[in-house]
Amino acid sequence: MYEKNISDDRKKYLRKIRKNKIAIILTRLSILIIFIIGWEILANKGIIDDFITSKPSRILNTFLNLSSNGLLMHLGVTLTETLIGFVSGVVLGVFIAILLWWSKFLAKVSEPFLVVLNSLPKVALGPVIIIWVGAGMGAIITMGLAISLIVTILEILNGFLNTDKELIKMAQTFNASRFQILTKIVIPANISTFFNSLKVNIGLSLVGVITGEFLVSKAGLRIFNCIWWSGIPIRSCYDRGYYSSHCSSCNI
Amino acid sequence: MKKVLELKNVSKKYQAKNGEIEALTNISFDVNEGEFVSIIGPSGCGKSTLLSIIAGLEPKTEGEITITGGLGYMLQKDSLLEWRSIYDNVMFGLEIRRKKTKESEEYVIELLKKYGLYEFKDKYPNQLSGGMRQRAALIRTLAINPKILLLDEAFSALDYQTRIMVTNDIFHILKEENITALIVTHDISEAISMSDRIIVLTKRPATIKNIHKIEFEMENRDPLNCRESPKFSKYFDTIWKELDIHV
Ligand SMILES: Nc1ncnc2c1ncn2[C@@H]1O[C@H](COP(=O)(O)OP(=O)(O)O)[C@@H](O)[C@H]1O
Ligand SMILES: [Mg+2]
Numbered sequence: 328m329y330e331k332n333i334s335d336d337r338k339k340y341l342r343k344i345r346k347n348k349i350a351i352i353l354t355r356l357s358i359l360i361i362f363i364i365g366w367e368i369l370a371n372k373g374i375i376d377d378f379i380t381s382k383p384s385r386i387l388n389t390f391l392n393l394s395s396n397g398l399l400m401h402l403g404v405t406l407t408e409t410l411i412g413f414v415s416g417v418v419l420g421v422f423i424a425i426l427l428w429w430s431k432f433l434a435k436v437s438e439p440f441l442v443v444l445n446s447l448p449k450v451a452l453g454p455v456i457i458i459w460v461g462a463g464m465g466a467i468i469t470m471g472l473a474i475s476l477i478v479t480i481l482e483i484l485n486g487f488l489n490t491d492k493e494l495i496k497m498a499q500t501f502n503a504s505r506f507q508i509l510t511k512i513v514i515p516a517n518i519s520t521f522f523n524s525l526k527v528n529i530g531l532s533l534v535g536v537i538t539g540e541f542l543v544s545k546a547g548l549r550i551f552n553c554i555w556w557s558g559i560p561i562r563s564c565y566d567r568g569y570y571s572s573h574c575s576s577c578n579i
Numbered sequence: 580m581k582k583v584l585e586l587k588n589v590s591k592k593y594q595a596k597n598g599e600i601e602a603l604t605n606i607s608f609d610v611n612e613g614e615f616v617s618i619i620g621p622s623g624c625g626k627s628t629l630l631s632i633i634a635g636l637e638p639k640t641e642g643e644i645t646i647t648g649g650l651g652y653m654l655q656k657d658s659l660l661e662w663r664s665i666y667d668n669v670m671f672g673l674e675i676r677r678k679k680t681k682e683s684e685e686y687v688i689e690l691l692k693k694y695g696l697y698e699f700k701d702k703y704p705n706q707l708s709g710g711m712r713q714r715a716a717l718i719r720t721l722a723i724n725p726k727i728l729l730l731d732e733a734f735s736a737l738d739y740q741t742r743i744m745v746t747n748d749i750f751h752i753l754k755e756e757n758i759t760a761l762i763v764t765h766d767i768s769e770a771i772s773m774s775d776r777i778i779v780l781t782k783r784p785a786t787i788k789n790i791h792k793i794e795f796e797m798e799n800r801d802p803l804n805c806r807e808s809p810k811f812s813k814y815f816d817t818i819w820k821e822l823d824i825h826v
Contacts, residue, residue: 491658493654493655493656493658494658494660496636496654496658497654497656497658498671498675499636500634500636500651500652500653500654500720501671501672501675501676501723502635502675502676503675507675511671511674511675512660515660515662516660516662518662
């Protein structure tokens with residue numbers, strides 16, 4: 328890395344790697360640009376129905392009028408809901424995973440419940456959640472939580488249980504307590520599991536929140552439909568009852 | 580000579596779903612201060628079980644064990660924690676036992692210096708060679724100041740040449756620190772090269788088949804030079820026959 332006089336072969340090799348990297352990025356960008364331009368042209372020529380697919384220029388317009396149509400506010404609401412759902416999902420998930428690691432008995436008892444809950448389509452729980460928590464931000468956050476929690480528990484617990492047995496035995500040779508094994512071996516050994524589950528979770532929480540918004544929301548990115556469909560200013564969406572008629576027809 | 584470890588009629592049965600597994604039957608032997616004793620036997624006969632029982636990690640079914648002085652335990656893998664620096668790794672045992680004091684830290688630093696690991700103390704385990712890692716694992720155990728060291732196939736994860744050098748290295752360190760060693764191995768040459776006595780166990784359930792006294796009548800005997808003695812192969816043959824290994 329630090330050598331000053333690198334051989335010609337090495338230079339050639341490094342140049343090849345760089346070229347390859349640049350080619351990949353350029354190709355990706357061109358695909359994106361061709362897609363957007365093609366979309367705009369097809370919509371303008373009427374080959375595709377822009378009432379259904381919208382078109383790039385219209386979406387751009389809506390974004391440019393951020394302050395007047397309140398998109399920023401809606402974006403903020405969705406982001407807050409997602410973050411709350413995400414953080415509580417992770418905290419609760421890790422806590423329960425620790426509990427289940429600690430007590431083999433609890434883990435065995437809860438195993439079938441976790442499997443069933445995991446395979447349950449959480450989106451179907453939506454209406455029930457609204458009845459329990461009321462139609463509001465609470466329901467949306469609960470939805471986000473419901474989608475991410477079980478996956479977090481299962482993934483973290485699986486990581487915990489797969490911690491290298493040799494490391495645990497080593498700690499035991501120094502008479503480590505169960506708590507010490509948890510804090511000094513199991514948790515640090517699973518930092519990467521933890522970050523992986525964070526990555527998956529932020530996506531899942533977003534899915535949960537948007538699903539929740541479809542069901543109950545007065546604010547949030549659910550409104551993106553309006554931008555999408557016709558570029559009608561969002562406020563007038565509400566005014567004309569357009570919003571609610573679409574809501575009942577989209578049936579998600 | 581002072582006895583530091585005494586086993587009397589120790590037996591062990593494991594309870595498993597599909598029945599009882601008798602691992603040890605009537606094991607009795609003593610280890611004297613400063614002595615190196617090897618335990619050798621067919622794989623699966625109960626050697627690790629015996630060490631675990633002595634260390635108190637596993638309850639015994641019958642018998643009595645008397646130990647004078649602190650115990651240290653070394654396993655096959657060095658089990659260094661990859662997320663800790665070498666220094667934090669060698670402090671691990673003290674940390675677990677809540678004995679991290681100024682004196683103990685100074686002692687660890689002295690050990691690191693004495694055994695050539697001081698300049699690596701801020702490096703991470705993956706930056707060290709196999710032999711260095713084993714040394715770090717040894718210092719981690721020595722840090723808690725044991726009088727008796729239990730080694731369970733501690734070198735078998737290393738390749739042959741490294742193993743011979745590391746065995747020699749650790750032999751000298753243990754002698755220097757005045758430590759009594761109880762060494763489990765399945766390698767006959769390793770047992771002969773390191774020990775004052777070798778205990779040969781039978782197949783499971785392990786009983787004591789024989790105890791050999793190993794003497795080389797040479798000055799400054801160590802695991803490397805004793806391999807050249809003509810007695811070495813004699814011991815090897817005797818023990819080989821006793822182990823009665825069939826393919
Ligand atoms: N926790 C356990 N439960 C049940 N059986 C065990 C357990 N640990 C070891 N054993 C059995 O006891 C026997 C001796 O094992 P071990 O002491 O590991 O042998 P060695 O170290 O000599 O290879 C083996 O047959 C093994 O299957
Ligand atoms: Mg073993």
